[in-house]
Amino acid sequence: MSSPVIVASDLVKQYDEVTAVGGISFEVAPGESFGLLGPNGAGKSTTMRMIGAVSTRTSGRLEILGLDPDAYGPEIRSQLGVVPQSDNLDEELRVRENLIVYGRYFGLPAAHVRSKADDLLAFAQLEDKAKAKVTDLSGGMKRRLTIARGLMNDPRILLLDEPTTGLDPQARHILWDRLFRLKEEGTTLVLTSHYMDEAEQLCDRLVVVDKGVIMAEGTPASLIREYSTREVLELRFGADHNASMAERLKNVGDRVEALPDRVLIYTADGEAELAALTDADIRPLTSLVRRSSLEDVFLRLTGRSLIE
Amino acid sequence: MTGTGVETRQPASVRRRPIGSLYAGNARAVMYRGWRATKSTNWLVVVSGVFEPVFYLLSLGIGLGSFVGTVTAGDGRDISYAAFIAPALLATAAMNGAVYDSTWNVFFKIRFARLYEGMLATSLGPLDVAVGEISLALLRGGAYAVAFLIVMQAVGLNLSWWALLALPAVLLVALAFASFGMGITSYMKSFQQMDIINFIMLPMFLLSATFYPLSVYPPGVQVVIQALPLWQSVELVRSLTTGAVTVGILWHVLYLAVMATLGMILTTRRLRRLFLD
Known part of the structure; x- marks a missing residue:
């Protein structure tokens, strides 16, 4: 097996008095689809932010693609795709512009960014919305656009924080289908969810997190066999x-x-x-x-x- | 960033940069975004800023000026009232353009649009965002300044060739206000707090020896006024457009350069604190 793309051991994040993440350890292999399952406030999003190199850990060890995020934030982020819990699309820009501008944030050349944007509009099934305003999109479309945006830099790891929270069932299924396609193409997915069906659908392996610590780890089937x-x-x-x-x-x-x-x-x-x-x-x-x-x-x- | 003592591998393509995770050298992507956004949404607001100082100049400089007559310039010459206040309006226009971009626009982007959160999830660092946004504010302030300088030239209010240097001077003014404004804005949490900025800006505009010479004030008050950044800006620009240039204007330059540097450091630290905790 090739070396893991994410190694976390005894990862802790403390905000003043509050311990958001209380010492969790896990590894993610390349091409794997890994889930953090737990209720709201379990520390999933905080963990994702640390993996995304936008939050510094209080203690413990963390390596993303072999690099320490404390020292190599921009280098790590250049190889990550991030889909945050709530959409933060640029509402002052049109749909296609959102992708192009985001690609430029990575310092990618203009011509490459334009053709990549068109490919991803097709992937996200938003070709006919290229010139639309972001505010005119439905919730499911915004989510797909956010995922497309996260793929602009051909990331080695795609981080998805609660990818389908707030979407109606049909929109969720369209989204799952897109994510499944990525998984088949070998993209490493790391996702958080508080929906068990989502975790069962998308995750090869997952950890159950509660109050900042890992309660159990395994494949969905093995966890069910073991604990139920x-x-x-x-x-x-x-x-x-x-x-x-x-x-x-x-x-x-x-x-x-x-x-x-x-x-x-x-x-x-x-x-x-x-x-x-x-x-x-x-x-x-x-x-x-x-x-x-x-x-x-x-x-x-x-x-x-x-x-x- | 705090080191943890853990050794990590370093890819061959990546050189360790001195300001490490703060700057990716890609501020132009932030500017590009601003340009696209302005083009598609609020260019009218931007253009409207050109006219404000022109209206002030016409009403106060030409209108009121016909009652006032002449004012004594720094070097003892008598100059027209319009020529006295025009450089002050120029400095104020640069300040307003820069402050608007770096305060209200930035406030909205931080608190509501969460734009910087998205930017900082990419390989951009906080210094890229700060430099990009401040440069945009500078461009805007600079564009206002050029337009106004042309108007001043057309109505004969540039009294010296030194006036050419008013453009870089005004850019420095815009830089100082933009970088400081963005840093201050990062502390603001509500619209009520943002109103404090207006509450400060208007009196500063009226009192910074904009419409009358500093000598009008009693000596104690003069010191207070001289400490204001707009007074420093007005005096610098006024010296240049009226041609009353002395070595003393370098103090104004220094004041504004220090303000710009402090503002830039503050902004970068605050962005890092807010979005890269």
């Missing part, structure tokens, strides 16, 4: 009864979680458990059997759900 059961039986008894029913059912399945709106029973065979409950004359208002997801992994690791 194959299936989950979701039962709703009504807001007033969920807690008491969870207490009654605590020996059913491998594990029981009581959430305010439902009771989760972790088990290898959800249908069989449900049939057994029906035989015991326990009748929930609604029931659902589903496969375990990263959401369940997170719940198991932290006792809280990802999206609160």
Whole structure:
């Protein structure tokens, strides 16, 4: 295996009294798609900013493409593509100009930047919006433009902070499709998300982060295997009864979680458990059997759900 | 940047630069962006700045001036009131152009458009952004100055060939105000705070021996006025356009050069603090 493009060990970021990142360690291999999964405030964005060489670490070791960001910020940033959590497109410039001007920030030659901008407009499916104002674009289009902008310098690593937060389902799927294309072409992706489905779709490997520390690391499938059961039986008894029913059912399945709106029973065979409950004359208002997801992994690791 | 003592490899193509992560030598990309943005959005606002000092000159210099008569210049000559205030208006125009670009425009870019956040995620450093933005402000201030100098020439208010040097002098004025203004703006968090800038600028414009000689003030007040950057600017430009040149004007040059340097250092540090924490 070739040497990792990102090495972080005991990475810490402290703001005055607050510890945003409390000593995390991970490596990212070239071509890998690596995810940081966790709730808001877990320290994902801070970690991304340190990887992006726009935030200096308080302590620990960090190497991006073999360089220390404290000493080689511009050199590292010249090889990164950055898609920040909220779009910061240049609203005083038109769509195509946004790409061209951004390419110039990297000191790239004008002719190269123009043809690259046209290629990326096609990639982002924005060819017919080349002359449009940025403010006239939909949320999904702005996001795609931001990704296209992040690709202007042919980055070796693309950093995506919450790439689809705030987008409607259709726009998300278009975006995932584009990101999947990049992944297939061998671009190294590092992304944060608090959506488990996004992490499952896009990440080869991920770390679950909570309160600035890593709770678990692995592929989506291995994490689910390790920290959850194959299936989950979701039962709703009504807001007033969920807690008491969870207490009654605590020996059913491998594990029981009581959430305010439902009771989760972790088990290898959800249908069989449900049939057994029906035989015991326990009748929930609604029931659902589903496969375990990263959401369940997170719940198991932290006792809280990802999206609160 | 703080070193951590960890040795890292260094790619062959990269030389360690003395100001390392602050400057990528690409301020022109920031200027290019400003030029494209001005072209597509606010060129009318920019052009309107040319006319403001001309209106002042017509109303006060020519209009009011016909009642005032003559004023005694630095070297004892009597000069027309219009020729007295025209260089002050010129210096003020340069200041206003530079300050507008480096304060309100910069404030908006820092707090709302998050433009610099985007720029500093690329290989640009904070000094590239500062130099680029300040150069743009300088160009704008310089363009106003050229236009106004032409008007002054046309109505016969440039009394000496020294007036040619008023252009670089005015650029220095613009540089000093732009770099200082941008540094100050980086501390501003709300529109209310930004209004403080207007609150300072207007009295400074009216009181900096713009419309009457410094000798009008009692000696104690004179010292205060002489400390103001606009007074320094007005005196420098006035010496040149009226031809009352002495070695003393080098003090004004020094004052403005120091102000520009401090402003540039402040701006770079603040940008780094705000966007590269």
